[in-house]
Amino acid sequence: MERKIRILIAKPGLDGHDRGAKVMAAACRDAGMEVIYTGLRQTPEMIVNAAIQEDVDIVALSILSGAHMTLFPAVLKLMKEKGLNDVLLTGGGIIPEEDMKALEALGVGKLFGPGTNTQEAIEYMKNWVSKHRTYKVV
Amino acid sequence: MSFTSNVPFDVLQFAKTLTKLEYGDPTVLDMINQNYQNLGRAYRIGVTGPPGAGKSSLVTMMAKHYREEGVRVGIIAVDPSSPFSGGALLGDRIRMQQLGADENIFIRSMASRGAMGGLAEYADAAADLFDLYGFDVILLETVGVGQSELEIAQCADTTVVVIVPQSGDVIQGMKAGLMEIGDLFVMNKSDDPFSEKATQQLKSAIHLKEWGEWTPPIINTVATENRGIDRLIHQLNAHHSFLIQTGALEQRRQQRLVRRIKQMVTEKVERELWNKTREIKLLQAIQERRQPQHILEEIYQDFRGSFYVGNESESN
Numbered sequence: 001m002e003r004k005i006r007i008l009i010a011k012p013g014l015d016g017h018d019r020g021a022k023v024m025a026a027a028c029r030d031a032g033m034e035v036i037y038t039g040l041r042q043t044p045e046m047i048v049n050a051a052i053q054e055d056v057d058i059v060a061l062s063i064l065s066g067a068h069m070t071l072f073p074a075v076l077k078l079m080k081e082k083g084l085n086d087v088l089l090t091g092g093g094i095i096p097e098e099d100m101k102a103l104e105a106l107g108v109g110k111l112f113g114p115g116t117n118t119q120e121a122i123e124y125m126k127n128w129v130s131k132h133r134t135y136k137v138v
Numbered sequence: 139m140s141f142t143s144n145v146p147f148d149v150l151q152f153a154k155t156l157t158k159l160e161y162g163d164p165t166v167l168d169m170i171n172q173n174y175q176n177l178g179r180a181y182r183i184g185v186t187g188p189p190g191a192g193k194s195s196l197v198t199m200m201a202k203h204y205r206e207e208g209v210r211v212g213i214i215a216v217d218p219s220s221p222f223s224g225g226a227l228l229g230d231r232i233r234m235q236q237l238g239a240d241e242n243i244f245i246r247s248m249a250s251r252g253a254m255g256g257l258a259e260y261a262d263a264a265a266d267l268f269d270l271y272g273f274d275v276i277l278l279e280t281v282g283v284g285q286s287e288l289e290i291a292q293c294a295d296t297t298v299v300v301i302v303p304q305s306g307d308v309i310q311g312m313k314a315g316l317m318e319i320g321d322l323f324v325m326n327k328s329d330d331p332f333s334e335k336a337t338q339q340l341k342s343a344i345h346l347k348e349w350g351e352w353t354p355p356i357i358n359t360v361a362t363e364n365r366g367i368d369r370l371i372h373q374l375n376a377h378h379s380f381l382i383q384t385g386a387l388e389q390r391r392q393q394r395l396v397r398r399i400k401q402m403v404t405e406k407v408e409r410e411l412w413n414k415t416r417e418i419k420l421l422q423a424i425q426e427r428r429q430p431q432h433i434l435e436e437i438y439q440d441f442r443g444s445f446y447v448g449n450e451s452e453s454n
């Protein structure tokens with residue numbers, strides 16, 4: 001059996017709108033992924049802890065609060081510290097183009113704006129996993 | 139791969155080992171097999187019941203309680219896969235996130251169709267892995283609908299059935315099979331106005347049955363307010379002691395192993411029986427409109443014959 005893609009979808013920070021995250025979660029499930037949804041108000045520590053335990057391929061953050069320039073780097077730093085070197089950090093929300101570029105330069109994956117077609121994001125994630133995953137099922 | 143309990147717990151490695159197990163990696167299965175004698179230290183508690191009954195909320199509160207006692211807690215939360223896409227939305231962690239990032243609690247979500255072979259077989263083996271890696275209490279959450287989920291509940295030493303008050307008849311609303319497997323019944327959402335009536339109904343239903351030495355108690359809880367959890371833990375301890383003192387724990391574990399090995403043997407036989415050659419033969423016989431009973435005999439005799447010739451493995 002082919003190994004399924006596992007993705008953690010989390011909403012860090014204080015804003016309480018998780019509609020976007022839920023739409024993405026459902027789309028990923030429909031694309032055959034196993035989605036671990038952790039809900040609202042997650043700290044970077046909680047997110048990375050869950051990512052480790054669930055052995056996910058992808059961590060996706062939904063950030064609408066404007067705090068993306070602190071939250072993405074904080075999660076990325078913790079991921080590296082904990083040894084999650086083969087896990088993609090991606091996400092979406094209201095993020096200006098130049099911030100996306102700055103975050104990508106730090107090592108965050110592609111980020112997706114509010115109007116993104118979910119299929120585009122899913123294609124990107126599938127591609128990433130097929131290139132970077134280290135353990136494949138025999 | 140070998141296992142020793144004195145090496146420090148490596149959470150990354152453990153998480154990856156669980157994934158490998160889920161996909162039937164022979165090295166992991168072999169490792170469990172090699173350490174078979176060391177299994178059985180952990181107390182395994184199954185928590186089952188209808189969707190939305192509050193299982194995840196209860197498991198969270200139970201885990202909190204056990205952590206206060208200083209024991210290490212493993213949680214396996216199984217949710218159904220989508221039959222259409224094969225994907226799954228695993229949401230049990232939403233309630234459990236309040237446990238924070240405690241290194242002595244390890245939570246793993248699992249999709250019901252994600253596992254190779256039988257789901258119960260994997261859940262059982264996953265619990266073995268937690269056991270080997272030094273977790274003291276293992277909580278197995280599964281939705282109480284469908285055969286495979288009920289089988290998972292039976293991987294536990296103690297099975298907790300969670301139900302909620304409903305405006306209708308509680309017992310009629312209970313899925314077939316749930317009533318039979320409970321060692322403890324939890325009436326969660328006891329903040330509901332119907333809870334008293336529902337508890338009475340459940341009590342009558344329980345007393346209508348023959349239970350032997352242990353009659354399942356009913357515990358009223360409000361998981362979201364942490365109410366009734368200490369009584370639940372108290373009853374769990376009582377059941378655990380009962381299991382140990384009467385020898386029932388050993389018996390249950392033996393029964394579990396009987397089921398598991400039977401299952402494995404059956405699967406092995408089935409794989410050997412239904413190789414390509416026989417599949418084709420079967421279809422041909424049907425197309426030739428031969429009598430089903432004759433086809434059966436022919437295939438059966440052919441299968442039996444293969445043991446003496448010893449050429450079974452080549453025909454795949």
Ligand SMILES: Nc1nc2c(ncn2[C@@H]2O[C@H](COP(=O)(O)OP(=O)(O)O)[C@@H](O)[C@H]2O)c(=O)[nH]1
Pocket residue numbers: 188189190191192193194195196230233326327328329359360361362363
């Ligand atoms: N009123 C009330 N709500 C509860 C109680 N326990 C859980 N809930 C709520 O019931 C819903 C489902 O809970 P969850 O633990 O996810 O149920 P599960 O599907 O059985 O795992 C959530 O919204 C909980 O907050 C309770 O004792 N009383």
Ligand SMILES: [Mg+2]
Pocket residue numbers: 193194195229230279
């Ligand atoms: Mg649940």
